[in-house]
Amino acid sequence: MGLHNIKMPDVGEGITEAEIVEWHVNVGDVVKEDDVLAAVMTDKATVEIPSPVDGTVKAIMGEVGEMTAIGTPIITLEVEGEGNTSAEAEAPAPAPAKAEEPKPEPKKAEAPKPAPKKPEPTPAPVVKPAAAKAHTGAPRPEGEKPVASPAVRKRAMDAGVKLEYVHGTGPAGRITHEDLDAYISGESAPRAAGTGRVANTSVEEIRVIGLRRKIAERMQDAKRRIPHITYVEEVDVTELEALRENMNATKHADQPKLTILPFIMLAMVRALKHSPKLSSHYDDANDMLYQYGAAHIGMAAQTPGGLMVPVVRHAEARDIWGMAEEIHRLAHAARNGSITREELTGSTITLSSLGRMGGIVSTPVINSPEVAIVGVNKVAVRPVWQEGAFVPRKIMNLSSSFDHRIVDGWDAAEFIQRIKMLMEHPATLFMEE
């Protein structure tokens, strides 16, 4: 019988000590080769220490939580044959000694090595990565001159980039050409190979001003004051789309290309004749509803600056081509910024459409002080059960919100159903009533 000392293994480059976090054995325990004896933790990882030999735990040195220098004996095992205690403080030898093969010479110090695999228990060391470091390269303190080669500096200057704002990934925070490329292309930190995912702890302060603030105020006001009721219905636009295609194919050169919007507006105009209350302004402070004979249809449009609602005035007085022309003109003016204040105010009902981005359902916010907004979802081919079979039909949803203080559910449904009917039978859109 001999004694076998097990030392704190070299668990990583540059690590001089490790913390014992758990003992897996007690004095007197019989252990087999590869049994886990203890777990130690460095600032980078937790490592399990396996037993290199079979034996009985004779002594445990050190407490949980104690920092122990690499190479310090931590466990003594009683083993068959000669142990290793007479040859201490030697460099870790690679060969794990088998206790059942007694050696004629005292063995060199046994450093646990990544042991040959056995199913149970877990062989070790098992390295668990510590929390990832959150940055690559040295951060540059405020006011410090950026480090970059003359070529990088020249390129930055030509590109109008201040190197003070560019993150340097090179040694000592040096800004490389790649860093500059990344900055110019809009990636704040380049995704260099091997850097992995890092937590982005940045917070950008963006002042909400101008159009954005305007939109925010209006939305908040509308949502706070108006009890919305949203009603979604699907519309089969197969026939309407066929008609539209035909009209586009056969139109005069000077006539505008037709989108689905003028058709919807036409339907709204027709439906409003039966639901005149929906083209109105509700002055809730004075308990007054201004019901308009006109249908000034606001048309929510995305512009580079944000949401704008140009108005198609007197839609009721326009035919399909006139409607399309006006929509086209307004959309263009809104996008290039030439739109006037007049063209952005005075709508009595609003139509909201995101085109292909329309999704299947939306909950449009009423353009206060109006009382109704019709939202257009995207047209998609869906299977529809018709006369004993599924047939492909072009289906579009309308998601519409109403001011429930003025508009009852019934009224809302009636309005939308009428639009649906008109659109599903597009000839009726053009028939005199």
Added chain:
Amino acid sequence: MKTISCKLLVLGAGPGGYIAAIRAGQLGLDTVVVEGNAPGGTCLNVGCIPSKALIHAADEFEKVSHFTGDNVLGISVQKPTIDFGKTVEWKDGIVKRLTGGIAGLFKKNKVQHITGWGTMIDGKTCEVETADGKVTVKAENVILATGSVPIEIPSLPFGGNVISSTEALSLDAVPGKLVVIGGGYIGLELGIAYAKLGADVTVVEALDRVLAQYDKELTKPVVASLKKHGITVMASTKAKTLAKDGKGLVVETADGKEETLKADNILVTVGRRAKTEGWGLEGLDLTMNGRVVAIDDQCRTSMTGVYAIGDLTGEPMLAHRAMAQGEMVAEIVAGEHRRFDKVAIPAVCFTDPEIVTCGLSPDEAKAAGHDTVIGLFPFLANGRAMTMESDEGFVRVVARKDNHLVLGIQAVGKGVSELSAAFSLALEMGARLEDIAGTIHAHPTQSEGFQEAALKALGHALHI
């Protein structure tokens, strides 16, 4: 009177001005350069180049003189003599070749070169007195590159045997006794050269030591060399006046006593000042920064379209700074985006041994708030230095402690001026100690000292 209009006028064809003009010509700018003397300015005509020629001649003469006595190499020769007139002639030949070369470069790059004294009338107009009469140059942009002149001591006006560095480069004969006032780099370069040529040289310095802009560690080998060459250094001594007979200099020594130093020539090298008169500065509304023209990092003055470069804009008064500025301004005028963003401007003192500095010294780094590591490698442990009988001196590297970014590099030793390229490149590229240590430096060269100094700073120099 002839009038010329152009895009760019460069006043002065020194290193800053001629580079600006050439670069402007390359960029296709319609450029006129006005210079009263031969192109090349102080640098080529009465500065860097001729002084280095003289220093070389002195080195060669000394080398041969050295072999007349007992020497380790076992060489013996007869006592040499020197025909100093011929030496000066040779030096003049080099100057002529270089200045002629610049005139050729002007032609090649379609720069109009007007020889004549130019005076600025306003920010866009210059009147030039040429051999063929007055010429008016009207320019959209002007680069002022009028350079600098030696500072005169009021009580010792230049003339007779009181000379400036300009005259010191064209003496008829080696003076028997030379008193140098001012122990700066110009005074010591010339003082050592003349000592090697056989002059009895005394350096009078008002401060308590020579080369006071460098730290003592760096100047120690030079001070030792002054002693070796028999040069007397009188520190804390003030030059007063010319002796009554005109053959000496009256000084006030450190202990307040007056003393007369015999001198065949008195060389005044107490510094240089921007040349701010004689070319119409008074007619321009330029903001001054003390005695030099104030500029920003694009060399713009307070007047739109008027730039100033080189010595006129102050320290460091170095040709290569002026050149870099000149090149930059030409590009700015051509519409490019440039800013003077150099990390360091190297400076070389061509004494024996030479001193090179680039970036921050240990003290400057500390003053700038850096926590530093410093590595110094002596040439005593450098094989190449030994084989050249010049093992005095060292290379010193100053770096930040936290990230090892190199902040400054200094060297003193024979021939170290040629190491300056490596030093400034390292600083401009933002090298860390590891970069220098990880670069193979050819063996056997003095440049190994640079690598070793970096290794030393990292704690594992190999040869010491």
